[in-house]
Amino acid sequence: MTPVNMQYNQTKILPGMATILLMFLVPATSYAEKFNRAKVTKVINDVRLLTGTKTSRPASKGSVVSGKMAVRTGLKSRAQMDFPDASIVRLGANSVFSFIQSQRDVDLEKGTILMQVPKSLGRTKIRTSSISAAITGTTILIEYVPPITNDAGEIITPGTFKAIVIEGSLELELKNLPGQTLILTAGEMAAFPTDIKVLPKKFVIDLGRLIKTSNLIEGDMGPLPNKPIMIREVQNQNEQKKEGRLVEVSANRNPENLTPLPKDDINNARPPNPPVQLPERPDRP
Amino acid sequence: MGKNRPPFTTYSLYLCFPLPFLLPNRVLKPSCYKKIPSIVTVKIQFCPFAVFLVCIAFPHESSAQLLDNDRNQNSASIWGKRFDPWADPASNDYAPASPGDSDLGEQLVLMPAQEYLPFSLELTETVHWTSNAGLSDLDVRTELEDIYSATDLRFSYFPQIGDNSYFEFSTGYAIYRYMDYSSLNFDRFETSVGLVHNFRDLNNLIGWTRFNYYRLLDSSGHDDLFTDYSLELGLYYPIPLSSRHKAFGSYSSKFSLDADPGSLRRHQHWISGGYTYTPSDRFKISAYGGLHVYDYVESGRTDLLYDLGLALTTHLTDRIDAVISANYSWNDSNTTGFDYEVADIGAKLGLTMKF
Numbered sequence: 001m002t003p004v005n006m007q008y009n010q011t012k013i014l015p016g017m018a019t020i021l022l023m024f025l026v027p028a029t030s031y032a033e034k035f036n037r038a039k040v041t042k043v044i045n046d047v048r049l050l051t052g053t054k055t056s057r058p059a060s061k062g063s064v065v066s067g068k069m070a071v072r073t074g075l076k077s078r079a080q081m082d083f084p085d086a087s088i089v090r091l092g093a094n095s096v097f098s099f100i101q102s103q104r105d106v107d108l109e110k111g112t113i114l115m116q117v118p119k120s121l122g123r124t125k126i127r128t129s130s131i132s133a134a135i136t137g138t139t140i141l142i143e144y145v146p147p148i149t150n151d152a153g154e155i156i157t158p159g160t161f162k163a164i165v166i167e168g169s170l171e172l173e174l175k176n177l178p179g180q181t182l183i184l185t186a187g188e189m190a191a192f193p194t195d196i197k198v199l200p201k202k203f204v205i206d207l208g209r210l211i212k213t214s215n216l217i218e219g220d221m222g223p224l225p226n227k228p229i230m231i232r233e234v235q236n237q238n239e240q241k242k243e244g245r246l247v248e249v250s251a252n253r254n255p256e257n258l259t260p261l262p263k264d265d266i267n268n269a270r271p272p273n274p275p276v277q278l279p280e281r282p283d284r285p
Numbered sequence: 286m287g288k289n290r291p292p293f294t295t296y297s298l299y300l301c302f303p304l305p306f307l308l309p310n311r312v313l314k315p316s317c318y319k320k321i322p323s324i325v326t327v328k329i330q331f332c333p334f335a336v337f338l339v340c341i342a343f344p345h346e347s348s349a350q351l352l353d354n355d356r357n358q359n360s361a362s363i364w365g366k367r368f369d370p371w372a373d374p375a376s377n378d379y380a381p382a383s384p385g386d387s388d389l390g391e392q393l394v395l396m397p398a399q400e401y402l403p404f405s406l407e408l409t410e411t412v413h414w415t416s417n418a419g420l421s422d423l424d425v426r427t428e429l430e431d432i433y434s435a436t437d438l439r440f441s442y443f444p445q446i447g448d449n450s451y452f453e454f455s456t457g458y459a460i461y462r463y464m465d466y467s468s469l470n471f472d473r474f475e476t477s478v479g480l481v482h483n484f485r486d487l488n489n490l491i492g493w494t495r496f497n498y499y500r501l502l503d504s505s506g507h508d509d510l511f512t513d514y515s516l517e518l519g520l521y522y523p524i525p526l527s528s529r530h531k532a533f534g535s536y537s538s539k540f541s542l543d544a545d546p547g548s549l550r551r552h553q554h555w556i557s558g559g560y561t562y563t564p565s566d567r568f569k570i571s572a573y574g575g576l577h578v579y580d581y582v583e584s585g586r587t588d589l590l591y592d593l594g595l596a597l598t599t600h601l602t603d604r605i606d607a608v609i610s611a612n613y614s615w616n617d618s619n620t621t622g623f624d625y626e627v628a629d630i631g632a633k634l635g636l637t638m639k640f
Binding site for chain 2: 078092093094111112141143145160162164187189191203204205206209210211212213214215216217237241244245246247248249
């Protein structure tokens with residue numbers, strides 16, 4: 001038998017829980033709605049909107065991409081799309097991009113993509129045929145090269161995948177490694193063939209160098225809205241480089257650039273010289 | 286026997302070897318660009334043996350192959366089926382190349398700098414076969430073939446005291462034991478204090494000066510066989526040829542300040558060269574050649590000791606190394622009865638702890 005005071009509590013709690021649930025559901029739905037249409041704001045060279053399986057038309061500044069439409073870029077071409085929620089997508093050359101209906105997800109069939117999602121928005125996923133990358137408030141770069149197959153559909157050369165986080169974080173999920181995720185943070189990168197059998201390792205790259213040389217970040221695409229945050233991450237990395245905590249690979253190889261000098265080199269200079277050492281021994285008996 | 290046995294400190298003299306390749310551009314400064322002589326011939330007494338060592342020591346790669354290997358680290362071919370991107374993802378300067386790199390930007394790999402730890406404690410155990418345990422004279426031909434072990438414990442402190450300068454303190458005790466000729470057993474204690482400077486403007490030349498105390502004891506560890514105080518000056522010139530190939534040259538002189546017994550007091554001069562090939566992070570192949578000059582102060586005796594060596598080192602773990610080595614030496618003295626030759630083959634297991 002349920003006590004009276006417990007019944008009272010249930011009548012109070014249930015409407016409260018429903019209200020809280022609605023508070024979560026309503027923004028999520030509106031975020032998704034704001035994410036299934038975008039306006040093309042920059043077009044460089046050959047950018048086309050795919051409106052059906054066989055129909056396409058050139059994209060121009062102001063074109064709206066929505067629903068089942070896809071965007072395809074040609075050789076040396078790039079495009080930028082702005083979303084109502086202030087998210088930005090930039091496509092590199094030879095890329096195909098589309099929305100996934102009713103979700104806050106996008107599909108990268110192939111090519112390169114820069115995605116910038118403001119903080120406090122919902123979780124966004126960039127999907128490819130074998131990997132998905134989940135982001136929340138971040139700027140990332142992804143490249144996906146699909147596998148090459150023969151006429152029988154057998155994979156001749158595996159596909160490749162690259163993910164770089166410029167600021168924020170990213171969570172990678174591989175379809176052939178269910179339940180395992182790789183989290184990348186600012187300055188980190190993962191690059192691997194899509195048929196990889198173990199979770200890939202991540203490594204750090206020079207953000208300043210990347211930003212300076214990236215066609216999707218600098219150059220004719222113009223600055224990104226959160227450039228100050230990106231600059232802050234570059235400065236953080238530069239501090240680590242200045243303090244000698246982060247170095248280029250060649251610096252670690254070359255003792256000339258090591259600070260301090262490895263003791264092993266000094267040891268090499270010592271007689272007796274390991275590892276080949278004629279043992280010391282007294283002269284003849 | 287005992288006090289009649291002079292110390293036999295070994296210093297390696299290293300000969301030159303062929304280094305047939307151009308230096309890759311990412312490893313060396315432009316000023317270092319140069320062509321290494323394709324071959325250096327050294328006239329030695331036992332050419333077949335030296336040729337054997339050299340043949341084994343050097344990787345059979347042409348200069349073009351070496352350059353291609355380096356370039357391939359960053360080429361699109363790395364994405365092929367043989368690509369193992371996570372074996373050592375930070376071993377390349379750049380992330381693997383891909384079609385979208387111009388849009389993504391340059392992906393220069395950074396990695397944490399190697400942490401420097403000034404203290405080290407090393408324990409090594411060596412077992413060697415020697416062809417001439419007693420270093421018998423060539424004319425006498427009474428070589429004593431034997432197997433000996435050496436257990437060596439060494440402590441070092443090597444702090445940085447300036448931008449490119451280091452203080453050095455090292456002390457160690459070693460126990461040498463022979464399987465058959467136990468009368469040759471001895472212990473060794475040595476301590477050195479010095480300064481090391483790295484001349485970065487001179488292609489990373491390293492110079493040092495040390496004060497050494499050296500003591501040989503009998504197997505009981507109580508009675509001195511020989512003691513020596515010396516001042517040492519030396520230079521070491523590393524020559525990084527690529528990420529996997531390295532050569533070096535070295536010179537040092539050790540001036541004896543005092544010795545007991547005085548008849549064995551000697552100055553030592555040592556010139557050497559070496560070459561190291563590192564096919565992977567775990568393996569290293571080294572070849573050495575050197576010439577030692579022992580100048581005995583009182584007797585006027587001068588010995589020239591030639592030394593050739595070859596070693597294969599494997600890093601079993603971060604702290605444990607295993608070494609298989611072969612060494613051949615011959616001594617040419619201006620005093621009758623001191624010419625000898627000796628070959629050593631053996632293995633060493635070393636534990637190093639840095640902190």
